[in-house]
Amino acid sequence: MAHTQRSEMAFARRQRILEAAAEVFAERGFSGAGVNEIARRAGVNKAMLYYHVGDKQKLYEEVVLGFLTQVHHQVRVGIAKAATPVDKLAAVHRAILELALERPNYPRIMLRELSLGGANLPPEVFRQMASLFATTREVVEEGMAAGQFRRVEPVIAHILLIGSVVFFANALRLRDRLGAAGAQLPGLDTVLQAAAQITHILLHGLAAPGQEGVVP
Amino acid sequence: MAHTQRSEMAFARRQRILEAAAEVFAERGFSGAGVNEIARRAGVNKAMLYYHVGDKQKLYEEVVLGFLTQVHHQVRVGIAKAATPVDKLAAVHRAILELALERPNYPRIMLRELSLGGANLPPEVFRQMASLFATTREVVEEGMAAGQFRRVEPVIAHILLIGSVVFFANALRLRDRLGAAGAQLPGLDTVLQAAAQITHILLHGLAAPGQEGVVP
DNA sequence: GTTAGAATCAACCGTGTGGTTAGACCAACT
DNA sequence: AGTTGGTCTAACCACACGGTTGATTCTAAC
Numbered sequence: 001m002a003h004t005q006r007s008e009m010a011f012a013r014r015q016r017i018l019e020a021a022a023e024v025f026a027e028r029g030f031s032g033a034g035v036n037e038i039a040r041r042a043g044v045n046k047a048m049l050y051y052h053v054g055d056k057q058k059l060y061e062e063v064v065l066g067f068l069t070q071v072h073h074q075v076r077v078g079i080a081k082a083a084t085p086v087d088k089l090a091a092v093h094r095a096i097l098e099l100a101l102e103r104p105n106y107p108r109i110m111l112r113e114l115s116l117g118g119a120n121l122p123p124e125v126f127r128q129m130a131s132l133f134a135t136t137r138e139v140v141e142e143g144m145a146a147g148q149f150r151r152v153e154p155v156i157a158h159i160l161l162i163g164s165v166v167f168f169a170n171a172l173r174l175r176d177r178l179g180a181a182g183a184q185l186p187g188l189d190t191v192l193q194a195a196a197q198i199t200h201i202l203l204h205g206l207a208a209p210g211q212e213g214v215v216p
Numbered sequence: 217m218a219h220t221q222r223s224e225m226a227f228a229r230r231q232r233i234l235e236a237a238a239e240v241f242a243e244r245g246f247s248g249a250g251v252n253e254i255a256r257r258a259g260v261n262k263a264m265l266y267y268h269v270g271d272k273q274k275l276y277e278e279v280v281l282g283f284l285t286q287v288h289h290q291v292r293v294g295i296a297k298a299a300t301p302v303d304k305l306a307a308v309h310r311a312i313l314e315l316a317l318e319r320p321n322y323p324r325i326m327l328r329e330l331s332l333g334g335a336n337l338p339p340e341v342f343r344q345m346a347s348l349f350a351t352t353r354e355v356v357e358e359g360m361a362a363g364q365f366r367r368v369e370p371v372i373a374h375i376l377l378i379g380s381v382v383f384f385a386n387a388l389r390l391r392d393r394l395g396a397a398g399a400q401l402p403g404l405d406t407v408l409q410a411a412a413q414i415t416h417i418l419l420h421g422l423a424a425p426g427q428e429g430v431v432p
Numbered sequence: 433g434t435t436a437g438a439a440t441c442a443a444c445c446g447t448g449t450g451g452t453t454a455g456a457c458c459a460a461c462t
Numbered sequence: 463a464g465t466t467g468g469t470c471t472a473a474c475c476a477c478a479c480g481g482t483t484g485a486t487t488c489t490a491a492c
Contacts, residue, residue: 009439010439013439026331027332028247028332029245029246029247029248029331029332031245031247031248032246032247032248034478034479034480035479035480036480044440044441045440045441045442047440047481047482047483048439048440048441050480050481051438051439051440052439055480055481056480056481107331109331111327111331112245112327112331114327114383114386114387114390115245115323115324115325115327115328115331115386116243116244117386117389117390117393118390118393123393123396123397126390126393126394126396126397127398129397129399130394130397130398130399131398133400134399134400137400150420152413152417153402153410155402156402156413156417157417159383159384159387159414160418162383163379163380163383163387164376164380167375167378167380167382167383168375168379170331170333171330171375173333174334174342174345177342178345178349180342181343181345181346182346182347183342183345183346183349183350184349184350184353185371186372194369194371197368197369198375200421201368201372201376201418201422202376202417202421203421204366204420204421205416205418205419205420205421205422206417206421207420209428212428225469226469250449251451252448252449252450260470261470261471261472262450262451263451263452263453263471263472264469264470266450266451267468271451272450
């Protein structure tokens with residue numbers, strides 16, 4: 001296993017580099033991030049970035065793609081565990097939300113990338129997005145067919161689901177500065193409680209007339 | 217009025233510079249934007265940026281603040297014209313939405329700034345945000361007092377209102393690339409129609425049980 | 433023990449950046 | 463005509479950036 005040990009070390013290095021990259025990209029954005037700083041935080045020489053991963057662009061793509069596939073995976077797991085369309089959609093929302101809170105770097109990156117129109121992203125990332133969208137679309141259509149959801153364009157539901165999470169996760173970081181600016185801020189006991197309110201409002205909003213009771 | 221003409225010219229120049237700046241900041245973000253390009257697009261010498269407005273930072277602040285105050289103004293106008301809390305909240309949503317669609321540069325900037333945690337923004341901008349938030353808070357609380365809205369933390373409603381618009385406006389730009397990646401995309405006749413669906417879902421979701429009928 | 437190749441590093445390079453400056457231009461007033 | 467002060471420009475600068483290179487160390491296999 002000697003050879004394996006070596007490549008395991010290399011793999012670990014690669015992971016450290018990608019994590020550091022995610023951190024810096026999240027904090028400063030693609031243009032704002034410096035490969036020097038990424039290297040510094042990963043504790044490796046700059047040339048190692050190019051050796052193990054690639055140039056700045058490649059670094060970025062790797063980070064984004066890694067996150068997207070993870071989200072999609074979790075979403076599918078969530079759906080598989082749920083029974084009704086409403087539960088499934090709630091599961092989708094929660095899966096995204098939990099990942100967003102657990103790994104706060106990523107919503108930041110996604111948000112910024114959205115505002116750039118995906119300028120820094122390769123087609124593969126869009127394929128992954130499209131695939132995630134297809135998943136939620138299925139759920140929404142199933143729910144409409146079952147009469148649980150009102151008739152909406154699935155893409156709208158998708159946008160609301162994802163958007164609310166990403167926006168919310170990012171907004172959390174403004175709290176302190178908004179408070180300092182005089183905003184009268186929440187008596188939110190926990191972040192998760194606030195998130196639950198969001199899920200509830202969205203599902204309630206999507207419920208077909210007379211079906212509001214189905215929403216947990 | 218000779219002197220006035222001169223300063224009017226200067227004012228116009230300033231506006232052109234700020235518009236160009238908004239454009240470039242929207243396309244490339246704060247770090248990605250170059251003062252050279254801003255100057256080029258504004259059709260002025262680079263040094264004029266520093267003369268008329270200030271450094272890159274100041275340029276950015278001016279752009280963001282200008283937009284925020286405009287939003288807040290429109291929101292207030294919308295509220296003033298509406299009667300019931302539901303109508304007022306719908307008006308808030310529409311005001312933000314219309315501005316976002318009309319001046320697409322700004323949602324992009326705001327989104328990116330959100331993901332940066334307002335790193336590039338001065339306290340005054342946060343004061344403006346807090347003030348806007350206070351406005352919607354009033355409406356939400358009025359609606360809850362009147363029994364039209366379910367009990368929610370106003371900040372949640374605020375986030376959903378703003379977030380959905382900003383996210384939606386930005387998502388529009390992904391359409392083509394997502395379509396090319398195989399996403400089955402909307403039969404949305406018009407953008408406004410999609411937006412109306414969003415407003416409807418949110419208001420419906422916020423409506424108190426039994427009050428869903430009040431939503432237009 | 434030697435060797436091939438993976439992994440690492442310090443030093444370097446060209447380019448493009450934000451920002452500055454010294455002065456030219458020009459309209460308006462004395 | 464001369465002076466002033468707002469407006470504008472070309473040229474410049476220091477520097478940080480992304481990226482590369484060539485040499486060097488480490489390790490595993492023969």
